[in-house]
Amino acid sequence: MACVCAERDNPYLPIPVEIAKIITEVDTKDIKTFRFAFVNPEDEARFAYTPGQFGELSIFGKGESPIGIASSPTQKGYVEFTVQKAGVVTTALHEMEEGQRMGIRGPLGNAWPIAFLEGKNVVIVGGGFAFTTLRSLLNYMIVPEHRGRFGKITVVYGARNPGLLLYKDELEAWGKRSDVDLHVTVDKGDETWKGREGFVPAVCKDVAPSAENAVCVLCGPPIMIRFTLPVFFELGFSKENIITSLEMRMKCGIGKCGRCNVGNKYVCKDGPVFSFAELDKLTPEY
Secondary structure (H helix, E strand, C coil), X not given: CHHHHHHHHCCCCCEEEEEEEEEECCCCCXXXXXXXXXXXXXXXXXXXXXXXCEEEEEECCCEEEEEEECCCCCCCCCEEEEEECCCHHHHHHHCCCCCCEEEEEEEECCCCCHHHHCCCEEEEEEEHHHHXXXXXXXXXXXXXXXXXXXXXXXXXXXXXXXXXXXXXXHHHHHHCCCCEEEEEEECCCCCCCCCEECXXXXXXXXXXXXXXXXXXXXXXXXXXXHHHHHHHHHXXXXXXXXXXXXXXXXXXXXXXXXXXXXXXXXXHHHCCEEEHHHHHCCCCCC
């Protein structure tokens, strides 16, 4: 019995999962959402997570890759990761099929600051593939048992073109809700696109969410963040009330390998979620 407990406490030991469902998200077919079911039912409780955390997807013989958790802990029985094919591990994962088994280490890192967001208006701003953990946060906030804990929810989400938008069915569902102010945009539309065109920073400027009792949760490509930040500062958001998530060469996920340090912080252990007030105190390496 003691050996079993030791194994469960071992942070290097992946939890066995089975691929229950694969969803191809984009027209280029290089981004897919993988739904994993836990092989051992008791491991679901062991993998208790909060939106914003990540896991190490482990494929035996290939290696591990740190990926943000895309599902919400309110969705029971499984955990989802949206993965872009980019390296050895993610390419191997994209070649796997439903029913195959692999491992997940985690949950790892800190999370979006749920307690800090409670009682406030929340502005979610995402771009491209980085929208995954924001989707987790949004789905967490809008379930009936949680919705009353948060004020107005505004979402601005953009992609380069319509074919690169993630979670299209959910975007349609969120757009029909009266308690979510959703703004979806693409850099450039096509002949089928009837929605908004424009870059995320410009859309944020048009939407102009009030900074009063509000927090901006921002995640996207560096170029998007670079041009979106001034918009929110101009709207009156303080650095303490702008939250983001970093991706910095994470490898081990528990602060041992030293690959992802920024100054004296390890992104995988002290982050990946930071406020811009916190980032201001770090060396500009991120």
